[in-house]
Amino acid sequence: MQARISNIQRFCIHDGPGIRTTVFFQGCLMNCWWCHNPESIFYNDVNAEKFSTKYTPEELLDEIKKDLIFFDESGGGVTFSGGEPLLQPEFLKAILKLCKSNGIHNTIDTTGFCNKNVIEEISELSDLFLYDLKIINNEFHEKFTGVSNKLPLQNLKYLSKNDKIINIRIPLIPNITDTKENILEIIKFLSSLNRKHKINLLAYHRTSAGKYEKYNIENKMKDTKPTSEMKIETIKNEFFSEGFDVKIGG
Amino acid sequence: MKDRIKILRENSLNTKPMISHQRAILLTEFYKSKDISDYSIPVQRALSFKYILENKDICILDNELIVGERGQFPKSTPTYPEICLHSLEDLDILDSRKKISFGVTDETKNIYQEQITPFWKGKSIREKIFEEMSLEWKNAYYAGIFTEFQEQRAPGHTVLGGDTFKKGFNDIKNEINKEIKNLDFSNYSEAANKREELKAMKIVTDSLITFASRHAERIEEIIQTETIPERLRELESMKAICQKVPAIAPQTFWESLQYYWFIHLGVITELNPWDSFNPGRLDQHLLPFYQNDIKKGILTKEKAKELLQAFWIKFNNHPSPPKMGVTAKESNTYTDFSLINLGGVKEDGSDAVNELTYLILDVIEEMRLLQPGSMIQVSKKNPDNFIKRALKIIKTGFGQPSIFNTEEIILELLRQGKSIEDARNGGASGCVETGAFGKESYILTGYFNLPKILEITLNNGIDLQNGKMIGIKTGNPENFSSFDELMIAYEKQLNYFANIKINGNKIIEQIYSNFLPVPFLSILIDDCIKNGKDYNSGGARYNTSYVQGVGLGSITDELTSIKYNVFDKKNFTLGYLLNAMKTNFQGHETLRLKLTYNTPKYGNDDDYADDITRKVFEIFYNAIDGRPNTKGGYFRINFLPTTSHMYFGSVTGAMPDGRKAGEPLSEGISPVQGADTNGPTSVLKSAAKIDHVRTGGTLLNQKFTPQILSSEAGINGLMYLIRTYFKMDGHHIQFNVVTAKTLKKAKKEPEKYRDLIVRVAGYSDYFVDLTNELQDEIIRRTEHENM
Numbered sequence A: 001m002q003a004r005i006s007n008i009q010r011f012c013i014h015d016g017p018g019i020r021t022t023v024f025f026q027g028c029l030m031n032c033w034w035c036h037n038p039e040s041i042f043y044n045d046v047n048a049e050k051f052s053t054k055y056t057p058e059e060l061l062d063e064i065k066k067d068l069i070f071f072d073e074s075g076g077g078v079t080f081s082g083g084e085p086l087l088q089p090e091f092l093k094a095i096l097k098l099c100k101s102n103g104i105h106n107t108i109d110t111t112g113f114c115n116k117n118v119i120e121e122i123s124e125l126s127d128l129f130l131y132d133l134k135i136i137n138n139e140f141h142e143k144f145t146g147v148s149n150k151l152p153l154q155n156l157k158y159l160s161k162n163d164k165i166i167n168i169r170i171p172l173i174p175n176i177t178d179t180k181e182n183i184l185e186i187i188k189f190l191s192s193l194n195r196k197h198k199i200n201l202l203a204y205h206r207t208s209a210g211k212y213e214k215y216n217i218e219n220k221m222k223d224t225k226p227t228s229e230m231k232i233e234t235i236k237n238e239f240f241s242e243g244f245d246v247k248i249g250g
Numbered sequence B: 001m002k003d004r005i006k007i008l009r010e011n012s013l014n015t016k017p018m019i020s021h022q023r024a025i026l027l028t029e030f031y032k033s034k035d036i037s038d039y040s041i042p043v044q045r046a047l048s049f050k051y052i053l054e055n056k057d058i059c060i061l062d063n064e065l066i067v068g069e070r071g072q073f074p075k076s077t078p079t080y081p082e083i084c085l086h087s088l089e090d091l092d093i094l095d096s097r098k099k100i101s102f103g104v105t106d107e108t109k110n111i112y113q114e115q116i117t118p119f120w121k122g123k124s125i126r127e128k129i130f131e132e133m134s135l136e137w138k139n140a141y142y143a144g145i146f147t148e149f150q151e152q153r154a155p156g157h158t159v160l161g162g163d164t165f166k167k168g169f170n171d172i173k174n175e176i177n178k179e180i181k182n183l184d185f186s187n188y189s190e191a192a193n194k195r196e197e198l199k200a201m202k203i204v205t206d207s208l209i210t211f212a213s214r215h216a217e218r219i220e221e222i223i224q225t226e227t228i229p230e231r232l233r234e235l236e237s238m239k240a241i242c243q244k245v246p247a248i249a250p251q252t253f254w255e256s257l258q259y260y261w262f263i264h265l266g267v268i269t270e271l272n273p274w275d276s277f278n279p280g281r282l283d284q285h286l287l288p289f290y291q292n293d294i295k296k297g298i299l300t301k302e303k304a305k306e307l308l309q310a311f312w313i314k315f316n317n318h319p320s321p322p323k324m325g326v327t328a329k330e331s332n333t334y335t336d337f338s339l340i341n342l343g344g345v346k347e348d349g350s351d352a353v354n355e356l357t358y359l360i361l362d363v364i365e366e367m368r369l370l371q372p373g374s375m376i377q378v379s380k381k382n383p384d385n386f387i388k389r390a391l392k393i394i395k396t397g398f399g400q401p402s403i404f405n406t407e408e409i410i411l412e413l414l415r416q417g418k419s420i421e422d423a424r425n426g427g428a429s430g431c432v433e434t435g436a437f438g439k440e441s442y443i444l445t446g447y448f449n450l451p452k453i454l455e456i457t458l459n460n461g462i463d464l465q466n467g468k469m470i471g472i473k474t475g476n477p478e479n480f481s482s483f484d485e486l487m488i489a490y491e492k493q494l495n496y497f498a499n500i501k502i503n504g505n506k507i508i509e510q511i512y513s514n515f516l517p518v519p520f521l522s523i524l525i526d527d528c529i530k531n532g533k534d535y536n537s538g539g540a541r542y543n544t545s546y547v548q549g550v551g552l553g554s555i556t557d558e559l560t561s562i563k564y565n566v567f568d569k570k571n572f573t574l575g576y577l578l579n580a581m582k583t584n585f586q587g588h589e590t591l592r593l594k595l596t597y598n599t600p601k602y603g604n605d606d607d608y609a610d611d612i613t614r615k616v617f618e619i620f621y622n623a624i625d626g627r628p629n630t631k632g633g634y635f636r637i638n639f640l641p642t643t644s645h646m647y648f649g650s651v652t653g654a655m656p657d658g659r660k661a662g663e664p665l666s667e668g669i670s671p672v673q674g675a676d677t678n679g680p681t682s683v684l685k686s687a688a689k690i691d692h693v694r695t696g697g698t699l700l701n702q703k704f705t706p707q708i709l710s711s712e713a714g715i716n717g718l719m720y721l722i723r724t725y726f727k728m729d730g731h732h733i734q735f736n737v738v739t740a741k742t743l744k745k746a747k748k749e750p751e752k753y754r755d756l757i758v759r760v761a762g763y764s765d766y767f768v769d770l771t772n773e774l775q776d777e778i779i780r781r782t783e784h785e786n787m
């Protein structure tokens, strides 16, 4: 069994607790306008091959284990991100099991776009979810990400009901996700869940513009200015006043 | 910061270093006086010290709280013709060179021409050393295989221990008298030698007391004309302090600072030791005085801070004595390497961080001065808060404090045979050098160019730079059938040069022992008095001589490249590679890129490369460690470069890792600039693969952009990085927090960035004072921006 991994980044300190190694899976079924890793979207095509390296679970474990001493000292571990790690569920299960047996804390950074049985199985093995929540209005969701949000929302409900530890990550994309209506709808949705999960507001940066250019991928957000700091504060306060534990940044 | 401190600080920052001829004249006058030949050499040295301290100008500035200058005013820097006699050309160079210059007046030049040069010509230690060194030594020295610390500077590298703060010089005199009384003349010549040394020690003890009382007299004169009542009260206190210390043991916080400062001046006036001198574990030594004064109500936290700030300025007033030639290249800085130690553990092994630790960190942050340097010793027993406080200072980007591993330092010292108490009272000084404070003479003898020796090996003993045979014949490498054969040849060459270096240093040790004893430094370091023996003759409890390996990252990458490309992958033959290197890769750019980008490198937690680091480490270690010196101690290794990686790079041709001729080598145990592409955790993993415990210190430099330290998560991340590195027995790590953009701007517009201090290699320096090449190197160093 092998998976396509687009990158392994060490000393990550914003993707879960402690010092972490983040493993980026190649491939995503969404196609968000603002994607920070546009080269990691390609799945099962020549581009996917170009941007990734194949690993067996054991090989990947060896790479992860290199920083074990840092994980132990800092309460860190490994974060599986992407792309979409849930798109290669059999591999993910295998590597999660290996991490478990080696005492390595794991985090799954996901959009939740997968079938119910996948999320059920993975949730048995995972320690923490960083769960992307983008747009509640399905029409807009389809427009800006290319897919329906039915599965992501369902799966989030499932995880919450089963008492999983979840940090909700909301990308603040100017005029797409940071609109008043969307924020209110998100609050309403999150308030309906089992408990009030932690929230991270991730501001849009233009740092990935270079990648779009370099790889010749169409950038639909080209001239977009990031959400103003004041607006981010306002949004934060809206969550705060509803009793959420909310933080700007990872 | 109070106004008076601001004024003193500005004064210190803005004063241009000048050469002062006063010490040279006084010394010459003394040695010209006819009757000195009746005295033994130690007594001569002691009397010359006395003569200088009795006659040199006393400098007391307005606003000062701690008094005493080595020269006639701040940054006026004496010369030491008995060690290194500057020629008129030297003086011109010092005066006119762009970096690390010293103003030289016409008067000074005249005095040199008429009095100093005629008298000292042929008598200086430097001349003696070059007379005594073998042809092989000279060949290696001039080729840049190694440097020699003691050719312009006296052996120093020592640090004051805590015991000295508990006694006055009258007490020290009693100890000396006791030893004189107990001399056993059944072995006459030994006892006679001891008697002369002890006599000399007594003279210098009195000399410093006299020097302090001259300050009291001068203060009294100032009092006569002072009108502001507040200052008058202060001056009265200062006068009383100078009348009391160093004769009587200090009892208050203020007294203890002034006491140390007189001692410091004594050491750096007696000779020009490298490093200067160092109060060491300052937060430990001063704590009892601080607590006592606060309890008695005679000191406030604010006042203590002000006194410490005044003390800090004193260090900054004293640039390192002028260096020339190779010595200037290997250590191109005004810094004189006093390194204040904070934190760590107490003698009983418990957590040593205290309220004064934090107060001193506040002082470091506010003063932002080049000197003194500062470091924190991090023990697993110290609180996280201590590291975080230090990181918040590091974040401001002036390269201080650097960070050391207490437990590992203790292991190093124990391995070298020190007692557990002496080990716990020790620390690191200079850049990263481990020592038993107050009890050890640990001399750096010179840098050792590990990559250059490979260049010699690849050319069967010949130095390509001049075509001279300077090594030994170890075979034409093109005929080697395995990588191991190359390693064996490298080891032979390295052993050959290590022997030359060590034999040279044994002679140099004897020259200092015979001609330049240091009775003043000797009274400060145990057990010189008890042994009746000089610091320079093995009087200290422990005596260590270090050879500092340079270019560990470079040599690893060079050997790795040959193993990988020539022997394992068979991408090309060694002959092909050597030819490309001879042309400095001209017309071989594709090859060079392959060597640079597609070959395993040290610093990425890749055992393919790191196994070679370990091998080189063992070869170097086996060549040096445990060889006896002439002082009853041993030669040891450590890994630090100051600025010698630039100099060594300049004398080393193109190398198999794609490095072009003349470019800098890697510094300390850091990876080659830009070769680490896996982030800091991988760098630390690679760096921890050598056995730090069997060294006397290693230096690891990591550069971060300020963003990483702008969040709590970033501060925590770095703290865990440090803790983990130390768990792996790493010795030291330092962080340079600046953006490349800022540095580029600073290079273009130096005048706007006068205050930009960066971490160079084991010490901090003003960026604008660095050479162009060094500036470029710092800009190039990997930035870990991606966080």
Ligand code: SF4
Pocket: A028, A029, A030, A031, A032, A034, A035, A036, A037, A038, A040, A041, A082, A083, A084, A111
């Ligand atoms: S879900 Fe994430 S990886 Fe996939 S397209 Fe959207 S932003 Fe990119």
